[in-house]
Amino acid sequence: MSGARERILAAVRQGLGREALPVASREALDARLRSTVEPDQHLRPRLAEGDIGYLFRARLQSVSATHEPLGSEAYVPAAVAAYLDSRHLEGPVAVAPCLRALDWRRAGLDPRFGQSHGEDVLCVSRAFCAIAETGTLVLLSGPDNPTTLNFLPDHHLVVLHAPDLVSHIEDAWTRIRAREGDWPRTVNLITGPSRTADVEQTIQLGAHGPRSLHVLMVDPGDR
Amino acid sequence: MTQARSHEFRTRAVQALRDETLKSALARAKDGFVLKRRQALDALPEYEALRDRAVAIKNHTLEYLDHYLERYEEAVIRQGGHVHWAENAEEACRIVVEICRQAGARSVTKGKSMVGEEVGVNDALEAAGMEVVETDLGEYIIQLANEPPSHIIAPAVHKTRGQISDLFHKHHARYGLTEKLVEVPDLVNEARQVLRQKYLDADVGITGANFLIAETGSNIIVTNEGNGDLTNTLPKVHIVTAGIEKVVPTLEDATTLLRLLPRSATGQQITSYTTLSTGPRRPGDPDGPEAYHVVLVDNGRSAMLRDEFREMLRCIRCGACMNHCPVYGAVGGHAYGWVYPGPMGSVLTPLTLGLREAKDLPNACTLNGRCADVCPVRIPLPDLLRSLRHRQFQHQLGTRRARWALRLWAWLAQRPGLYRRVTTLQVRTLRLLGGRRGRLRFLPLAGAWFRGGRVLPAPEGETFMRAWRRRGKNP
Numbered sequence: 001m002s003g004a005r006e007r008i009l010a011a012v013r014q015g016l017g018r019e020a021l022p023v024a025s026r027e028a029l030d031a032r033l034r035s036t037v038e039p040d041q042h043l044r045p046r047l048a049e050g051d052i053g054y055l056f057r058a059r060l061q062s063v064s065a066t067h068e069p070l071g072s073e074a075y076v077p078a079a080v081a082a083y084l085d086s087r088h089l090e091g092p093v094a095v096a097p098c099l100r101a102l103d104w105r106r107a108g109l110d111p112r113f114g115q116s117h118g119e120d121v122l123c124v125s126r127a128f129c130a131i132a133e134t135g136t137l138v139l140l141s142g143p144d145n146p147t148t149l150n151f152l153p154d155h156h157l158v159v160l161h162a163p164d165l166v167s168h169i170e171d172a173w174t175r176i177r178a179r180e181g182d183w184p185r186t187v188n189l190i191t192g193p194s195r196t197a198d199v200e201q202t203i204q205l206g207a208h209g210p211r212s213l214h215v216l217m218v219d220p221g222d223r
Numbered sequence: 224m225t226q227a228r229s230h231e232f233r234t235r236a237v238q239a240l241r242d243e244t245l246k247s248a249l250a251r252a253k254d255g256f257v258l259k260r261r262q263a264l265d266a267l268p269e270y271e272a273l274r275d276r277a278v279a280i281k282n283h284t285l286e287y288l289d290h291y292l293e294r295y296e297e298a299v300i301r302q303g304g305h306v307h308w309a310e311n312a313e314e315a316c317r318i319v320v321e322i323c324r325q326a327g328a329r330s331v332t333k334g335k336s337m338v339g340e341e342v343g344v345n346d347a348l349e350a351a352g353m354e355v356v357e358t359d360l361g362e363y364i365i366q367l368a369n370e371p372p373s374h375i376i377a378p379a380v381h382k383t384r385g386q387i388s389d390l391f392h393k394h395h396a397r398y399g400l401t402e403k404l405v406e407v408p409d410l411v412n413e414a415r416q417v418l419r420q421k422y423l424d425a426d427v428g429i430t431g432a433n434f435l436i437a438e439t440g441s442n443i444i445v446t447n448e449g450n451g452d453l454t455n456t457l458p459k460v461h462i463v464t465a466g467i468e469k470v471v472p473t474l475e476d477a478t479t480l481l482r483l484l485p486r487s488a489t490g491q492q493i494t495s496y497t498t499l500s501t502g503p504r505r506p507g508d509p510d511g512p513e514a515y516h517v518v519l520v521d522n523g524r525s526a527m528l529r530d531e532f533r534e535m536l537r538c539i540r541c542g543a544c545m546n547h548c549p550v551y552g553a554v555g556g557h558a559y560g561w562v563y564p565g566p567m568g569s570v571l572t573p574l575t576l577g578l579r580e581a582k583d584l585p586n587a588c589t590l591n592g593r594c595a596d597v598c599p600v601r602i603p604l605p606d607l608l609r610s611l612r613h614r615q616f617q618h619q620l621g622t623r624r625a626r627w628a629l630r631l632w633a634w635l636a637q638r639p640g641l642y643r644r645v646t647t648l649q650v651r652t653l654r655l656l657g658g659r660r661g662r663l664r665f666l667p668l669a670g671a672w673f674r675g676g677r678v679l680p681a682p683e684g685e686t687f688m689r690a691w692r693r694r695g696k697n698p
């Protein structure tokens with residue numbers, strides 16, 4: 001198999017009409033890799049003037065996601081309970097371990113903390129950050145935030161802290177690079193619920209993933 | 224490699240033109256794609272600048288492809304993944320089958336992968352005794368119908384709701400689902416229900432990659448259904464199949480391309496799910512695959528670097544060129560006979576399978592140029608098709624009649640006086656044949672063209688050159 005590797009690389013170089021690159025060129029290319037050159041500022045789509053929170057909520061709406069403001073993370077369990085109630089949902093609930101410390105009992109809930117195996121009607125996870133440009137939630141995999149929570153339930157609720165809202169996609173990469181630890185196994189950019197247009201171009205929500213996506217926006221300044 | 228029937232283009236195109244169901248399915252899809260793309264791009268003033276940047280990024284990466292592939296490989300390995308290299312389709316299939324065997328796999332789920340289609344990985348896995356389930360709804364539908372995709376982003380675009388209803392009715396009975404469903408939400412729901420169990424049972428999940436990131440060793444997939452995510456999260460092994468041209472240096476580079484891909488494809492700013500997968504699950508991770516493999520496929524790509532066809536390697540598989548192609552719009556994807564249809568397929572198929580197998584494809588083009596206008600990475604598709612025609616001529620692959628006709632025309636064109644006289648006579652004759660309605664329904668030596676009920680407007684009675692001169696004098 002390593003033979004194939006050498007042959008393909010040789011074929012690539014032959015196609016390019018040159019030998020393997022000299023060290024100096026390689027170093028220059030590696031510098032480009034490390035510097036993570038950002039396209040000139042003018043290539044970032046210009047966002048509407050004003051508050052990016054407003055834009056983010058408008059984008060959420062345009063992709064059929066819903067949202068509600070919360071004054072503190074402590075209100076998350078009650079918001080989840082109200083969500084279940086208002087939609088008459090019954091069945092198991094799974095919550096990301098990073099939200100374990102909240103008082104779920106007081107809200108009358110007894111969720112499981114950890115990944116989903118597909119039986120849950122609703123899952124709650126926490127966004128690492130969100131992108132106003134596109135109305136996108138960014139979720140990272142890990143012990144406190146299992147990936148299966150994002151895809152297996154019918155209803156996916158995501159806790160987002162207002163300071164974690166960034167304006168453009170590149171800002172999310174910068175944040176992920178800046179955090180401690182390795183690059184995560186999975187980075188999910190989630191924009192609205194699952195959808196398909198494969199049957200006669202008719203948009204249908206809930207193809208394989210969640211049928212609805214609801215954002216709990218924690219903003220202490222928003223009381 | 225997936226069996227090609229590109230040499231049958233003429234027959235299949237004629238069949239397609241007579242298929243009324245296909246015609247209505249294609250018309251509906253085309254309008255939707257074209258309109259939504261237009262709206263998305265109108266809302267993006269940076270579009271042209273982003274295109275220039277995308278071309279520059281892709282050209283840069285291709286120029287140094289060997290280096291970026293090596294850096295990408297290192298990054299994957301650093302994250303605990305494995306990289307395999309496949310020179311051709313057979314090798315790619317062998318590698319995938321071997322990984323699945325080693326994992327003791329009985330059932331394999333697949334997210335949409337055009338490279339998977341290209342190399343024919345499903346057939347290889349089934350031959351090895353494994354169950355393969357396509358999970359993208361469109362791919363699932365055509366898998367049930369036992370057909371290749373007819374569009375690169377909407378594989379079942381040629382199927383009507385009625386046909387899908389029949390397919391589900393026939394194939395879902397074995398799961399105890401016997402009611403015949405007709406409404407779109409019910410059909411989608413039933414597929415969701417059937418496929419949900421398949422995800423949970425699968426031992427291996429195979430996805431494609433829209434981009435491979437040299438910086439992090441990640442692969443990126445762009446989907447709306449979430450099927451790709453269930454495929455790469457639930458089974459214990461995740462295999463990524465990707466062409467070697469999919470690598471880009473950094474996440475910032477990928478971001479520029481990501482701003483163009485969904486807008487050009489479906490008119491979305493971003494799809495519901497854009498997912499970066501990097502290596503297997505980490506210590507402490509409760510979910511995610513235990514092993515992560517990438518199969519890098521050449522299959523003719525390195526040879527394309529040599530000449531003008533290098534430009535084709537910029538393709539990000541958005542499908543805009545086929546959505547805007549009048550030939551694709553009339554005959555649909557299956558007529559092209561392989562996995563890549565439309566303008567991009569008419570370039571890629573002959574380059575991958577050989578000019579002989581696909582000899583009609585470069586000619587099934589009106590050279591109207593819309594594909595190049597809408598291509599987000601500015602691939603000069605009509606120029607590339609013209610180059611292929613030129614190669615065909617050089618390799619004496621045209622029909623004898625076409626070659627003689629071209630020679631005759633060349634001879635005539637070098638004699639301007641005679642050319643003018645002959646064309647004036649032709650135009651007058653055609654005008655007469657066209658009759659009062661000015662329509663031609665038959666011409667000697669061109670019977671085949673008129674089969675299927677086509678009509679040709681007759682010339683107005685003046686040659687182009689005369690009209691040009693006349694207007695030049697009194698504009």
Ligand code: SF4
Nearest residue numbers: 538539541542544598
């Ligand atoms: S050739 Fe251009 S328009 Fe066609 S699929 Fe590729 S990127 Fe899209």
